Amino acid sequence: MSLAAVPTTTVDPFSPEVLADPLPFQERLREAGPVVYLTSHGVHAFGRHEQVHAALTNWQGLQSGAGVGLSNFRLEKPWRPPSLLLESDPPRHDAPRRVLSAVLGPRVLRSLRERWSADAEALVDEVLAGPDEFDAVPALAEAFPLRVFPDAVGLGPDGRENLLPYGNHLFNAFGPANALVEAGRPRAPELGARVAGQCAREALSGDGFGAAVWAAADRGEITPEQAPLVVRSLLSAGIDTTVHGLAAVLHAFATHPAQWRRLRERPQLARVAFDEAVRWQSPVQTFFRTATRDVEIGGTVIPDGGKVLMFLGAANRDPRRWADPDAFDLGRDPSGHVGFGMGLHQCVGQHVARLEAEALLTALAARVASIRQVGDGERQLNNTLRAWASIPVRVHRA
């Protein structure tokens, strides 16, 4: 099939207007065809679940090692040393992925469940001791991951304030060099250096995820040179994503009172609720891949070296895959959503995120009879993340 047969759009999906409300653009993208050429950035894009899924699981034909943003590492120097996980391919990807999967495996997390539940209960009690109206983003969505995750990694007390700005810039930098990237650029080298410093063995406590990564290096499963970069992956991918995942589920419940009542009746729905919110809001909206050869997807040949853009958020609302896709519904089985990716690079920390969400939602459901959003709230624009700066809510205690 020739390029002329592929529908095109001139709309820039990273423009402030689309980032502020991506849903209308994503619908047009899905309905235009299985593959759409974005003239704004010279890339092919997928908005339907079938093609996004196919692209995510085709690591042989669509590589990550040339970067998962717009920048092609074959042609451009990355702004930071590339991730050994996110921005690498087999065989180099194998050992770091294997180590981090074990460090963050369900078995390890079981030991954190009780502590995190107690932490969530304490945080919710603190928040509920204050006014009935508060901003759920700083009070809960940011506060909870920042309370439990850096401790679980084993970070020292200093420098934790760098984690959110670092993550925000990192996720902006996957997009084009627009105003969002420019705004983050001045601090990027300093933040990158500070976060790198937190990944050294001596900067980490002896009992966290970070120490477990270094222990794997001691057993030869990764090299000592790889260890700090694997720890860095925890800090890059483990905070902002979870913050905005929690913000998504809090926004969902604060605008769907019937679903909140449902959770209160059956608190074990907390896990389904989180995945449904990740499907519905897709905190990580997009990732790129690079064709390793001429690759056919959805009837279009992506040329060797060409970048493709996968719209995870669009796939998660594709009516070809989901009944009533725009509804946030705890009665749905959200399995198969691509909000955590799919295939070889699927989010290695997804069990951590689910455990954090389950702890926080369970604590809230036991203490809050109703939670309602007051006003529209405020989005935080980011080239990759669908993020919230502010979700004002009013609660009634149970």
Place this chain on the structure above:
Amino acid sequence: MTRQYSLCGNRWDAETYRVGVLREVAGRGGSAYVHDVLAVGDLVGLGGPRNNFPLVPASRYLFVAGGIGITPLLPMVHQAELLGADWTLVYGGRTRGSMAFLDELAVHGERVHVVPQDECGLIDLPRWLGAPDPATKVYCCGPGPLLDAVERICAAWPPFALRTERFVAREQGAPSRTTPFDVELARTGGTVTVPPDLSVLEALGKAGVEVLSSCRQGLCGTCETDVLAGLPEHRDSILDDAERAAGDCMFVCVSRSLGDRLVLDL
């Protein structure tokens, strides 16, 4: 019948799995079935691949293969080549004619040392493994006596330098307990008593608790079960020392309990 074979094909070909199966005259019938009954075009079921024998990063690799033990090492050779590592393969077998994949390995030239026993005798292990080298990882797969010999020599090497995979179970002494113990089922509730003459897997099966298993020799890893409390007595050939010390999983086909009670995630 369920059997485990090393995938020895090309991972970059997403549509094909390749295995190499040696006909084992004294085996349990799996390899004879593959050779005598299976025909081109037959459909076989398969489970997802697992990896108990991963290639860890190193600047140099020494691969030691005995007979059909070449199969898991073939993709490692390919990967070492892709990674630009310095590698050597020493491949022993009974006769040149009995050794699989020689043609495929020929492209690597002098990196591959073929040692047919009828021409050259056994692999001269002290020659290849004589001087411990901290930059080298040693990967060995083959018959038990070869693995035992490599393990003896590599005792002088840095810890974790040697990585092995067995397809015949390691010799095990008698279990340390001669009295029954209880297995508590954390998820389904209930307790199963395991007498000395039954494996945990068998005792669970008798109690109606099905755990998927395959080799029943502690080799393949199919029956891996999470241990929530209690101290397992590991009798498998899979876990390394660090994994054994962690005590958070066991292979219920062979491993038992050191104490009176184990709590399993079943």
